[in-house]
Amino acid sequence: MVDKRLKRSAEASAYKKMEPEPVDNPKFPPVKDGASQYDLNSGKYLKVWQGPQHPGITGNMSLELVTTGDRIVECRTHVGYLHRGFEKLMERRKYIQCFPLVCRICVPEPDFNEYLFAAGAEELAGVEIPEKAVWLRTLTLEMARLTSFLMWIGGQIGAFGMGTIGQWTVTMRDYMLDRFEELTGGRIYHMYIIPGGVRADVPQGFFGRMEETLRKVERVMDDIELTMFHNAVFKKRAEGLGVIDPALVDVYGVTGPNARASGVRRDVRKDSPYLVYDQLDFSIVTDEKGDAYARAWVRYQEMRQSIDLIRQIMAKMPKGEKGGPFFEKLPNVLHWKIPAGQTYKRAECTRGEYGFFMVSDGSEYPRRVYVRGPSYSHAIALMEQIAVGANISDTAGLMVSLHTYPPEIER
Amino acid sequence: MKKEQELRIKRREQLSSIETELKLANKDIETGDASCFCDSRPEVIAPYRGILERFANWARAESLWILGFGTGCGAIELRPLMTSRFDMYRYGIQPRPTPRQAGVFVIGGYASVKTMKRIVRSYEQMQGPKFVLGLGSCTINGGMYWDSYNTINRLDYYIPVDVYIAGCMPRPEALLAGFNKLKAMIKAGQCDGMNQYAEHFDWYKANQKKIIKHWDMPDYNW
Amino acid sequence: MQDMADVQNRENLQNRENLQNQENLQNQENLQDMKKLQDMKKTADKISALKNRFEISFPRLENRDDLLFVIAAEQHAVPFITWLRDMESYTHLVFFTAVDFIEDGLFQLTYMLHNYQLHHDIAVLVMISRDEPVMESIHHLWPHAATYQQELFEMYGIEFPGSPRLYEDFALEGWQDIPPMRREFDTRAYSEETYFPRPGRKTFDTVEYMKEQLYPGEAESW
Numbered sequence: 001m002v003d004k005r006l007k008r009s010a011e012a013s014a015y016k017k018m019e020p021e022p023v024d025n026p027k028f029p030p031v032k033d034g035a036s037q038y039d040l041n042s043g044k045y046l047k048v049w050q051g052p053q054h055p056g057i058t059g060n061m062s063l064e065l066v067t068t069g070d071r072i073v074e075c076r077t078h079v080g081y082l083h084r085g086f087e088k089l090m091e092r093r094k095y096i097q098c099f100p101l102v103c104r105i106c107v108p109e110p111d112f113n114e115y116l117f118a119a120g121a122e123e124l125a126g127v128e129i130p131e132k133a134v135w136l137r138t139l140t141l142e143m144a145r146l147t148s149f150l151m152w153i154g155g156q157i158g159a160f161g162m163g164t165i166g167q168w169t170v171t172m173r174d175y176m177l178d179r180f181e182e183l184t185g186g187r188i189y190h191m192y193i194i195p196g197g198v199r200a201d202v203p204q205g206f207f208g209r210m211e212e213t214l215r216k217v218e219r220v221m222d223d224i225e226l227t228m229f230h231n232a233v234f235k236k237r238a239e240g241l242g243v244i245d246p247a248l249v250d251v252y253g254v255t256g257p258n259a260r261a262s263g264v265r266r267d268v269r270k271d272s273p274y275l276v277y278d279q280l281d282f283s284i285v286t287d288e289k290g291d292a293y294a295r296a297w298v299r300y301q302e303m304r305q306s307i308d309l310i311r312q313i314m315a316k317m318p319k320g321e322k323g324g325p326f327f328e329k330l331p332n333v334l335h336w337k338i339p340a341g342q343t344y345k346r347a348e349c350t351r352g353e354y355g356f357f358m359v360s361d362g363s364e365y366p367r368r369v370y371v372r373g374p375s376y377s378h379a380i381a382l383m384e385q386i387a388v389g390a391n392i393s394d395t396a397g398l399m400v401s402l403h404t405y406p407p408e409i410e411r
Numbered sequence: 412m413k414k415e416q417e418l419r420i421k422r423r424e425q426l427s428s429i430e431t432e433l434k435l436a437n438k439d440i441e442t443g444d445a446s447c448f449c450d451s452r453p454e455v456i457a458p459y460r461g462i463l464e465r466f467a468n469w470a471r472a473e474s475l476w477i478l479g480f481g482t483g484c485g486a487i488e489l490r491p492l493m494t495s496r497f498d499m500y501r502y503g504i505q506p507r508p509t510p511r512q513a514g515v516f517v518i519g520g521y522a523s524v525k526t527m528k529r530i531v532r533s534y535e536q537m538q539g540p541k542f543v544l545g546l547g548s549c550t551i552n553g554g555m556y557w558d559s560y561n562t563i564n565r566l567d568y569y570i571p572v573d574v575y576i577a578g579c580m581p582r583p584e585a586l587l588a589g590f591n592k593l594k595a596m597i598k599a600g601q602c603d604g605m606n607q608y609a610e611h612f613d614w615y616k617a618n619q620k621k622i623i624k625h626w627d628m629p630d631y632n633w
Numbered sequence: 634m635q636d637m638a639d640v641q642n643r644e645n646l647q648n649r650e651n652l653q654n655q656e657n658l659q660n661q662e663n664l665q666d667m668k669k670l671q672d673m674k675k676t677a678d679k680i681s682a683l684k685n686r687f688e689i690s691f692p693r694l695e696n697r698d699d700l701l702f703v704i705a706a707e708q709h710a711v712p713f714i715t716w717l718r719d720m721e722s723y724t725h726l727v728f729f730t731a732v733d734f735i736e737d738g739l740f741q742l743t744y745m746l747h748n749y750q751l752h753h754d755i756a757v758l759v760m761i762s763r764d765e766p767v768m769e770s771i772h773h774l775w776p777h778a779a780t781y782q783q784e785l786f787e788m789y790g791i792e793f794p795g796s797p798r799l800y801e802d803f804a805l806e807g808w809q810d811i812p813p814m815r816r817e818f819d820t821r822a823y824s825e826e827t828y829f830p831r832p833g834r835k836t837f838d839t840v841e842y843m844k845e846q847l848y849p850g851e852a853e854s855w
Contacts, residue, residue, distance in 0.1 A: 524805075525804075551831070552831035553828065557824065558824045559824060560818075560820045560823045560824055560827075561804075561813075562828070564828040564829060564830050565829050565830075568829050621827065622827060623807065625806045
């Protein structure tokens, strides 16, 4: 029964799309090269800050909008409200002392930071980790993806006014956080993936409880499909909103579901496989339209994909004592000197391509750690490009549909 | 290095020539009428007496409306708090989009200098009596970012804080415990942040101006 | 008996077919991997053939199969990057950052480009002087490079003439000190001076603490 509903029904095209205003309407300023040409002193335009204290923005950043009537004419993103100077702080801490710091860079999915930092340090130091640790790392990453998507989908439809789904999904996310707490000891910041492997093995009965939680999540996802993707209001507002042309994908460095919803088949897990993704069976999800509805649909499908992957991992991973160790003994980590070198590791987080560029210089402190966040190009260059012409009331939905998150922009 | 400084000075001059000069509306008005304008100093407001104050405190404590401003990491644990599992609505707490309608300001986590300016502004725009909840260890002593060049170390030097909730991140249950403590303190009449701000206004402003160098607003805006 | 033999024969045939299919698949995958490696090697060879045209060299860094480090001279770096983008399909600018080698008096600018056909990365390293850090801008190749350049100016003081909005504040507001990511900037001293650290914090340097607690008497010999 579920499979039939997975196909987008013909109702999608039956609802009349809201026609966008024609560009050469004399009421609105002319558009040249994607930017509107207008005179701010003419009194027709209003500068509005969708500022940091606003319920309609993802996190703590602001948009400086110039609007005429209801329509946005120019958009500028301002970031920096969350700048903590991570990269400078990491130069002052030893490698192992950086771990509590590193997971706070990207707040909804902290495990990617831990994994990439650990993988980078291991590669520079030439450390091999045991197989069970690799499987456990993949499990943690997929759980993090699912948790992050659950929060996002509530935010997306909440930005269009329907708050019920947010209530459901954040509760489900809480059950997933319970599983995280069982496995790693912490709800949000896990500090579970460290150089050498992971910190602990799965507790007894974990797989059974995980399966229960996944079944609960699946029931909610069936409901979400009916109430969100077959919802007239969501369709009317999200279709045609913030269309990303496939030609813009490489020019603006768009990665992740934003690119896949425009038809570009790219996924770091398939293209440059890391951990055990080459042993798992999944396919890349794409859509053609490239608007907010398509992005929501792609992310919804990836949620289902994550659930399936978690089940596969739980079935295939080495378990128990026979599975081997989960940790590789390292030299005294407080005096761990990593030889000089440079490396770049990437992973597919829910927002796109996430990467850590690490430079070591033979001492106990990292020379440079640079975090490449996907929201860097999505929230600034891309947002300023595609927000032109959108409605003020749709800006929040547009921002959430790009799934930008400011902490990784200014670190 | 000199070149960067020159460039910075040039940039600041460019920006300041674009910004219009701040005209304070109550510039040459006598003291009596000056307080009617929204950029004059705050005043100490005496509480009611006796049973009226106890009733008012009870009302304030049972309907704490928080300002919807996710200032830092802490915003991630406010979501579970608002939804059905840890439901805070049953305590009478709900998020409000504007400072005019909010009574509690939950500062979630660290505050960078840029955010501090907006926190101060939002705090001053809230109507009294107002309370501040410092979430996480970053508000207490800088937490994990104690040696960062962009985050503050002690929140109570910039705005008066009533309750600190320790943790990184504190669980939603810890948040609810903090709210309960705040309620008990309000009912006992101990939360006087608004008057404290008005009494020690110069000290708070000096601390704020020490870190917020790009000061393009009146000293007090409410 | 004959039926049983037939069934067994059929099963044997099927098993052999399955094994052969698996082997074929494996061979195909191996061939694909081999082809990928060969393509990557071809790119490396093509690049080393351009040594004279763009004055590039290979640093003494470990290259992975899918990551290649190349040093380009300052004046030839942007033409080299344009050539990579247009002729060799390295169309994705992954990031653009800088590393401060203060002991050599150099900044190492790192441009990371990615090829989506070969799934190969090339890191173009450009060494520029620390005292007068200026580099040609690449905002005409990728629009989001302007953001990277804005950040580099703010954090390191590297100028990119012509880059849009280069001098506007990116993450810091009202910053008056030297660019903070430079290694001569001491963030701890700045934080202790500007933001009021809460007294009573003892710095537990973990190394010293461990030495005292776990290895008393031995630690002095380390």
